[in-house]
Amino acid sequence: MPPRLRLVVLSGPDRGKELVLTHGTYFVGKHPRCALVLADARVSRRHLELRIGADGVEARDLGSRNGSYFRGARFSEIVVGTSAVITIGDSELTILSDESQTPMLPSEAESFHGLRGRSLAMRQIFALVERIAPSDALVLIEGETGTGKEVCAEAIHAGSARAAGPFVVCDLGAITRGLLEADLFGHARGAFSGAERERAGAFESAHGGTLFLDEIGELEPDVQPRLLRAIERLQVARLGETHHRTVDVRLIVATNRDLAEEVKAGRFREDLYHRLSVARVRLPPLRERKDDLPLLVETLLAGERQLLPETLTLLGEYDWPGNVRELANVLERARAMAQPGEPLAPAHLGLGRLTGRRSGGEIAEIEDFHLGKEQLVEEWERDFLRRLLAAASDNLSHAARTSGLGRAHLYRLLKKYKMG
Secondary structure (H helix, E strand, O other), rough: OOOOEEEEEEOOOOOOEEEOOOOOEEEEEEEOOOOEEEOOOOOOOOOEEEEEOEEEEEEOOOOOOEEEEEOOEEEEEEOOOOEEEEOOOOOOEEEEEOOOOOOOOOOOOOOOEEEEEEEEEHHHHHHHHHHHHHOOOOOEEEOOOOOOHHHHHHHHHOOOOOOOEHHHHHHHHOOHHHHHHHHOEEOOOOOOOOOOOOOOOHHOOOOOEEEEOHHHHHHHOOOHHHHHHHHHHHOOOOOOOOOOOOOOOOOEEEEEEHHHHHOOOOOOOHHHHHHHHOEEEHHHHHHHHHHHHHHHHHHOOOOOOOOOOHHHHHHHOOOOOOOOHHHHHHHHHHHOOOOOOOEEEEHHHHOOOOOOOOOHHHHHHHHHHHHHHHHHHHHHHHHHHHHHHHHHOOOHHHHHHHHHOOOHHHHHHHHHOOOO
16 A cells, blocks of 8 residues: 555535545544544444555444445445545545545536436546536547447537537448548539439538547548548548538547557557547446446336336346446336336346356256347357457458458447457
C-alpha cells in the first residue's frame, strides 16, 4: 500500500469531503471525535473503523444500525485496496492513493435525458455528460454491444445547445463498402451506377445538429483519412463533385472495440484516434451495475406489469452478455408469455432454458424447445466462424468468398459474437 492514502466522500451530505490516511486506525461516523465526521442521518455515531496496514485497508463495521456495504454486500469485516468504494448510510466512500487524481464526484441525479441508473458507475457518467453535453466537444462513447451507446449519444444531444437541431444516426457497421462514402458525404447525380439523383450525406443532413457515427471501429482504412479531413475542416465534398460544402455539426462516435488496440494492429489511424478522443465516455456492462436492475426494469415495463420478487432475484443472478438490450428483449418476451395482468414469473423469462450438459456435449435438460434450439444454433455459428477464420488466416474477404456468406453478413455475425 502507498504510504499515504485519501478517503474521499463521493456522495451523501458530505460529498467532496476528504481525509488523509497514513498507517494507523481511523473511525468514521457522526460522533465529533471521529476522524471523518459525517452528517448523514443514516450513519451511526461510530459506524466504521479503518485500519491501514502494509497489505491493505481493513474495514470493520462497528455494529452500526444500517450496516456497511462493499459491492452491494453487507460486511462486518473486510480487507480492501485502493479504488474500493464502501457504502455506509447514504454516503459512498472511496480509498485513493495520495498521488491519484480525485475522481469526478458522481451526479446526485438518477437520469440524464433518457439514460437511467442509480449505481455509482452511472452517476459518475451523468456527472461527466452533464459537463460535456453543453459544449461542442467531439465525444467517443465506448462500451459493449447493448450497453446503450446510441441512447447516451441522444442524451448528450438533448442536453446540448443543438437539441432543437437534427440528430442523425449513421451505423458504419451496417453500410456496405460501396455505399459508405456516399452515405457519409453524399453524391452527385450520375456519380456511380444507380445514382439517378443527387443526395445529401449524413454530414449535411446533420447540419445545425449532431451526427452520431456508430461502430466507428468498422470504418475501412481507406475512408479514415477523408473522415479526418471532414472533422477537422467541417467541410465535405459529395462523390462526383470537386467543390466542398461547409457543415455545422457536432460529432459523437461510438465503438465496442478497443481503438487503442486497433491502432497498434494498424487497422485504425492514430491521428484519427486522437482526434476522436477529445471526451471519452465508457458505458459499463450491465453485469457491473446490477444494482440498476430494479430501476431499468421499472423503466422498460413502464408500470404496465408487476414482477414477482423471485423474478427480480433471477434477473440479478444472470450475467447479461447482451446487456440492457438483452434485458429489454427478455422482458418483452416475458410480457408476451404471461397472461394479461399476470405478474411476471421466473418461468416467463426463459433464462433457465439449459440446466446442464452431459459429457460429450449432450444436453441434459431443455425447458423450452425453441430457446434451446436458438442456443444450439448460436454455438454452431460460433464454432463455424472460428474454423472459417482459422482456415482463411483471418482474411475476411477470403473468408466471405469461401463460406458463401456476403461480406456484410459475415461482419454482422462477427459483430454478434464479438469475434472482431
